[in-house]
Amino acid sequence: MSSSQLTASQLTATLAEVYAHGPGKDVRPAPAPPYRRRPTDPAVPFAELAAVAGPTGARLVRTLGAALAPRRFEPWNGFNEHRAYPSPRAAHLVDVLLRHDGLDWLVDPVRELLYPTSAESLVAAPDGSVELVLREQPTRMPAGYGRLAEALAALEAGHVAGALAEAAAGHGLRYAVGTATTTSGPWLTVTLGPSTMPTWSRHRLRAVRSSGLSPRGFGADPRPMPTEAFERLVAAAYRPPAGSPVTGVRLRHTVAVGNVAGRTAGWYHLDPAATGRPGAAAPRPTRPGDATGQVQRAYSYPRTEVDVAGMPLAWLVSADVPAAVRTGGPAAYRRLLHAAGAAAQHVGTAAAEAGLFCRPVRAVREAAAEAAAGLPAGHDLIYLLLIGRSRVRDFAYDLSNPEVSP
Numbered sequence: 001m002s003s004s005q006l007t008a009s010q011l012t013a014t015l016a017e018v019y020a021h022g023p024g025k026d027v028r029p030a031p032a033p034p035y036r037r038r039p040t041d042p043a044v045p046f047a048e049l050a051a052v053a054g055p056t057g058a059r060l061v062r063t064l065g066a067a068l069a070p071r072r073f074e075p076w077n078g079f080n081e082h083r084a085y086p087s088p089r090a091a092h093l094v095d096v097l098l099r100h101d102g103l104d105w106l107v108d109p110v111r112e113l114l115y116p117t118s119a120e121s122l123v124a125a126p127d128g129s130v131e132l133v134l135r136e137q138p139t140r141m142p143a144g145y146g147r148l149a150e151a152l153a154a155l156e157a158g159h160v161a162g163a164l165a166e167a168a169a170g171h172g173l174r175y176a177v178g179t180a181t182t183t184s185g186p187w188l189t190v191t192l193g194p195s196t197m198p199t200w201s202r203h204r205l206r207a208v209r210s211s212g213l214s215p216r217g218f219g220a221d222p223r224p225m226p227t228e229a230f231e232r233l234v235a236a237a238y239r240p241p242a243g244s245p246v247t248g249v250r251l252r253h254t255v256a257v258g259n260v261a262g263r264t265a266g267w268y269h270l271d272p273a274a275t276g277r278p279g280a281a282a283p284r285p286t287r288p289g290d291a292t293g294q295v296q297r298a299y300s301y302p303r304t305e306v307d308v309a310g311m312p313l314a315w316l317v318s319a320d321v322p323a324a325v326r327t328g329g330p331a332a333y334r335r336l337l338h339a340a341g342a343a344a345q346h347v348g349t350a351a352a353e354a355g356l357f358c359r360p361v362r363a364v365r366e367a368a369a370e371a372a373a374g375l376p377a378g379h380d381l382i383y384l385l386l387i388g389r390s391r392v393r394d395f396a397y398d399l400s401n402p403e404v405s406p
Contacts, residue, residue: 021151056128068109085159129193158341169200207352219307220388236350249339256291298368
């Protein structure tokens with residue numbers, strides 16, 4: 001859709017949606033989401049999917065397991081179980097459907113089953129490829145979240161698509177992302193297969209993700225973050241796996257640097273021209289100062305609950321929403337949310353490799369954070385990543401299936 005075809009009312013409606021997706025409310029005292037029963041229809045095991053998908057079958061099953069299945073259970077954490085991607089309150093706001101010839105099968109990564117939506121039998125494409133539809137379910141969040149739940153579901157869909165891109169690259173499957181238009185908005189679709197050469201390290205897929213330890217308040221280890229870890233995170237933002245939803249979408253990464261070895265505290269704008277290539281010069285601060293303290297003052301919770309000022313990094317993902325909508329139409333805003341979720345997924349994976357936590361959040365007063373970061377006019381804050389090293393390492397139960405895990 002060209003800018004000449006976009007009406008003023010469409011742009012206004014999209015910007016109103018952006019505004020409605022801001023926090024602006026206390027979501028803590030809210031009822032729990034309703035209990036979700038699993039389908040009762042006869043199910044097909046992943047093993048049958050592997051059989052009908054031909055030579056790509058085993059890789060497909062491993063990819064689904066690596067990206068979607070539970071990884072671990074943390075006894076100290078109030079919200080479980082943990083997968084390769086984060087989910088607010090562990091509500092899991094995205095259902096993955098396997099689609100072929102207009103028929104959908106609900107993917108159950110916990111029991112490694114596919115639940116049919118019709119009486120037809122499972123058939124894969126001749127080359128063994130399958131299409132996945134990422135169906136967003138914002139109503140699973142407590143009612144107190146209001147319309148913010150819509151943004152959280154879209155961001156999580158980006159995380160899931162990013163996790164699938166990483167797992168496909170690690171297991172040697174071609175990956176392509178698209179959209180399916182529905183009454184609820186454009187949902188992401190992912191096509192996996194046929195086989196190709198792996199382009200992603202399996203070591204990355206095995207890294208244990210963490211959202212940090214927080215039984216009584218959330219904060220980071222006060223020791224400085226190693227310089228190498230910071231550089232790895234910067235590189236991850238601009239070197240996604242092939243086909244990731246990040247590709248071709250204009251996001252801006254602005255980082256509040258606090259306690260990082262060899263780095264001046266302050267605001268850093270990550271320029272893709274300088275950071276997305278090997279041997280590039282290290283990013284330099286655009287404005288030295290107490291950047292993480294400024295993010296703390298824009299944060300919705302006090303420092304006694306979330307110690308943002310003590311984090312080594314507070315990573316802001318933003319975009320010029322009006323410009324994107326003028327160029328790409330009203331659906332462009334959803335694409336930005338999906339891309340931001342995928343970008344956060346790739347940064348989070350790099351953090352896991354480095355032994356760090358990466359907690360994506362939206363509990364921030366956007367205007368105050370945008371002003372503190374010095375974002376350009378027209379830019380809206382889409383996502384905030386709190387990154388550091390956990391103060392304590394504790395025991396967790398490994399839930400991964402060794403037969404399908406990386």
